[in-house]
Structures are given as structure tokens and as C-alpha cells.
Amino acid sequence: MKVKILGTAAAEGWPALFCRCPACQRARKLGGKNIRTRSSLLIGKEYKVDFPPDTYLHLTKFNLSLSEVKYLFITHAHYDHYTPRDLLMRRNPFALTPLPLLKIYGNSLVEKWTFSVRDFKENIAKYSFEFQLVEPFKEFQAGELSVFPLLANHDPNQLCYNYLFSTPRWSLLQAFDTGWYSEETWERLRKITSRRPLDLVIMDCTMGKIDTDKKGGHLGVKGVIEVKKKLSSYGSLKDGCRFIATHFSHNGGLSHQELEEVLSPEGIEVAFDGMEIEL
Numbered sequence: 001m002k003v004k005i006l007g008t009a010a011a012e013g014w015p016a017l018f019c020r021c022p023a024c025q026r027a028r029k030l031g032g033k034n035i036r037t038r039s040s041l042l043i044g045k046e047y048k049v050d051f052p053p054d055t056y057l058h059l060t061k062f063n064l065s066l067s068e069v070k071y072l073f074i075t076h077a078h079y080d081h082y083t084p085r086d087l088l089m090r091r092n093p094f095a096l097t098p099l100p101l102l103k104i105y106g107n108s109l110v111e112k113w114t115f116s117v118r119d120f121k122e123n124i125a126k127y128s129f130e131f132q133l134v135e136p137f138k139e140f141q142a143g144e145l146s147v148f149p150l151l152a153n154h155d156p157n158q159l160c161y162n163y164l165f166s167t168p169r170w171s172l173l174q175a176f177d178t179g180w181y182s183e184e185t186w187e188r189l190r191k192i193t194s195r196r197p198l199d200l201v202i203m204d205c206t207m208g209k210i211d212t213d214k215k216g217g218h219l220g221v222k223g224v225i226e227v228k229k230k231l232s233s234y235g236s237l238k239d240g241c242r243f244i245a246t247h248f249s250h251n252g253g254l255s256h257q258e259l260e261e262v263l264s265p266e267g268i269e270v271a272f273d274g275m276e277i278e279l
């Protein structure tokens with residue numbers, strides 16, 4: 001199955017919407033892999049992680065259509081990961097061809113955001129989607145994927161998820177936004193990956209060269225390296241597992257090439273918008 005990383009930036013995008021700091025100016029000048037949009041992931045044709053404000057840009061840039069997506073996993077209710085109003089485009093006359101039912105998964109705040117759009121509360125049938133509340137560490141099935149929601153350490157005001165997706169053939173840990181995991185998450189991760197070692201990890205590196213010192217919120221280069229070491233010590237990574245850093249902020253300061261210079265020696269790849277991985 002093909003995994004496509006649609007966006008690789010933190011909330012502000014990189015270059016950031018209203019910023020002319022040296023990191024943003026450099027990204028504008030260098031272009032290419034230094035231009036980063038808000039984070040999302042497409043797994044095969046039917047599974048998507050997050051619904052950021054850049055979704056329409058992703059579709060046009062990569063020549064995709066979302067009409068086949070049946071399962072949408074929302075990590076948390078931050079604006080750069082979930083913009084429910086774009087779901088209004090699922091109804092006639094904005095979508096003229098029939099759509100399969102879309103199942104949207106998320107926490108209680110994601111549910112609240114969804115149904116704060118009045119027409120979703122009153123006329124949900126028109127939009128062909130339904131919402132399912134996700135509970136921490138309670139595995140569920142979505143099509144052919146088993147989905148294990150791990151608790152991230154990101155925002156104390158809501159349950160933020162990192163999803164571990166697996167089939168009998170492969171396992172993928174998606175971790176767009178997280179700080180250093182709690183002991184409980186580490187233990188759950190250790191247990192589940194002992195049965196299903198990981199083929200692919202996509203991990204928060206928002207803070208770049210800023211050391212976040214194993215706190216909550218976000219990781220940087222140092223944190224990502226530490227996470228990889230810890231997972232290796234558990235035996236969680238399959239031989240040949242690809243470990244990819246993503247969700248970069250201009251605050252982290254490092255260009256794509258500079259990120260590669262610090263992460264490649266550690267066996268960590270640097271994501272870019274449009275990156276594809278075959279599982």
C-alpha cells in the first residue's frame with residue numbers, strides 16, 4: 001500500500017503565512033522541499049489522517065480526489081489538523097457524484113467542532129459521513145486497518161492521538177504532534193510493537209534545533225533521535241523500518257538540507273510534501 005505525506009509543516013506553514021523571519025525568507029528563496037504545507041497523510045486511497053486547511057491545495061498539487069476516502073482519522077482539534085467546514089463540500093450541488101460513507105474518528109472536541117457546523121447537526125445525511133468517538137488505547141477496525149490510538153503528549157486540554165495502523169503485513173506509527181510520551185504510552189507502545197514491529201514511523205520534529213528536553217508539546221531533532229533509540233531498545237522497529245521526521249516549524253530554523261545533515265547519520269529521513277513510501 002502506498003503512503004503519501006501530503007503536508008509536512010506545523011500550524012503556520014513554512015514559509016509561514018505572516019512571517020518574514022530569516023527561516024521563512026530562506027525557504028522562499030530555496031523553494032523545493034523547503035516549502036511545507038499543513039500536515040496530512042494519505043494511506044492507499046481510502047484512509048486519510050487529518051483534514052488541514054491545505055487539503056484543497058494538496059488535491060490540486062498532487063492530482064488527487066478525496067471521493068474515495070472512507071476513513072478519516074483526526075489526531076486532535078487544532079486548526080492546522082482539522083477544518084470541518086470543508087466537509088460542507090460533500091453535498092449536492094458541490095459534489096455531484098455519489099460518495100461512499102465517510103467515517104470520521106476523533107476525540108470529543110473534534111466531535112464538538114464537527115457539529116458546531118449547524119447543517120451537520122440538522123442534515124447530516126446530505127453529507128454522507130458519520131462520526132465515531134475514539135478512546136485512548138482502545139483498538140478498532142477501519143476497513144482492512146487495525147487502528148490503535150495512542151495518547152500523544154501535546155495539549156493538556158484535549159486527548160491528542162497518535163495512531164498505530166496495522167495490517168497482517170505491516171505496521172505504521174503516525175505521530176504528527178507529540179512531545180515526549182507518558183510512561184503509559186511508552187508501555188502500550190512497547191507491548192503492541194512486540195507483536196507488531198513497525199515498518200514505518202512518521203514522527204513530530206516541529207522544534208528542529210530547539211531542544212524540548214523530553215517535555216510535552218512537540219519534539220525537535222534531539223527528541224526524535226531519542227524516540228528512535230528508545231523504540232530500537234524495545235525491539236519495536238523491524239529490520240529496514242523507515243523512520244521519518246515531519247511537522248516542521250520555522251521556529252526550528254533548519255532547512256531541508258540541514259535537517260538531513262543532522263538526521264541522516266541517525267538513520268532518520270526528512271519528510272517533504274509529496275513524499276511517498278511503499279508498504
Ligand SMILES: [Zn+2]
Pocket residue numbers: 010011039078080081176177247
Ligand atoms: Zn500540528
Ligand SMILES: [Zn+2]
Pocket residue numbers: 016019020021022023024025250
Ligand atoms: Zn518565519
Ligand SMILES: [Zn+2]
Pocket residue numbers: 076078154177
Ligand atoms: Zn497540535
